[in-house]
Amino acid sequence: MNDALEFGLADLAPADAASEEAMETFWADDLTVLSQHHTGRKGSHSFVLAHDRSVTWGIPGGPQVVAIAVTRDLSRSTFTFETSYHATASFAQNWLIERGCLPEQITLASSNGLKPNDDLTVQVEQQIRKSGTRYEVLDTYTSDYDPSETWTLARDSSAGQAPIRVFHEEWNHDAGTYTMREGAFADVEDARTWLEERSGPLPEPPEYSDHDGAVVRARIARIALARSADVSAPSKADLDAPRTPQAGPGQGPGKGRLR
Incomplete structure (x- = not known):
């Protein structure tokens, strides 16, 4: 995982099978970060908005904007990892806001x-x-x-x-x-x-x-x-x-x- 997307998960384990699968198929090197917000270096949540370059090699027409939401349970040393793909940044931002990210924290430059x-x-x-x-x-x-x-x-x-x-x-x-x-x-x-x-x-x-x-x-x-x-x-x-x-x-x- 590249420095721009270091979620601080090295000492944590996936909380469920879906999070484990999402991490196994996740390639940070394919992403260009558009916006991100973390509640601390090892806080409870991370929210990321990014462009996935790898999609351009796949089926034509696929959505290229990915929203990523990470929730850490430090008391259990576990994390959940969710991703969702969208055609536009605004729908991806909506997905992140629905998962607790403040709108002003995930704006685009x-x-x-x-x-x-x-x-x-x-x-x-x-x-x-x-x-x-x-x-x-x-x-x-x-x-x-x-x-x-x-x-x-x-x-x-x-x-x-x-x-x-x-x-x-x-x-x-x-x-x-x-x-x-x-x-x-x-x-x-x-x-x-x-x-x-x-x-x-x-x-x-x-x-x-x-x-x-x-x-x-x-x-x-x-x-x-x-x-x-x-x-x-x-x-x-x-x-x-x-x-x-x-x-x-x-x-x-x-x-x-x-x-």
Whole structure:
């Protein structure tokens, strides 16, 4: 295990068969760390967000962002080790937050990699991160070459209308930006038809245009104001923060699929 991902497990044993299997198949050298938080050198929890380069050698379309959660029981000298793969960093962050990581501890560095193209992208990502168990992921796809995009097909348990949602992330390497949009469909078949044909724009969720649309616009306005303040007056914490790569197209340092 490389220095960047030293979990301090040398004196601990796997608490169960699933943790033992996860450790046996885990290769830290394949990972580029995007963000990580530990509750101490040998504290109770570790949370890691990373890009797995090895996925680019596997079945095309596989999710490349991995979330890792480690829980240590020092009184028993054991640990549990969980991993979960996602198409986008925001869904991986949601998984980690659901396992106890504070949202502010698993953010991505804004100074490296691709940046959000607009405030709606930031809004959609925040919505995913804070969604809890709202979204049931049905399928994902990642393409780190033409077209450079990912999509996540999910069922929204909070939606009164069009409960099938597509979260479509598209990257512009030349501009150094990416765009995330949410689309709404009546059923999975309609969503898959759009993904296959792309015959029109991604249909906006009903809540974007009805009375709740005002709430969405207000949130976007607050995000724009906060981002403006951050640009004009960066905090000491931002200046002192470790520099880690930004998850983006291919979710890693290169543009193309490795072969």
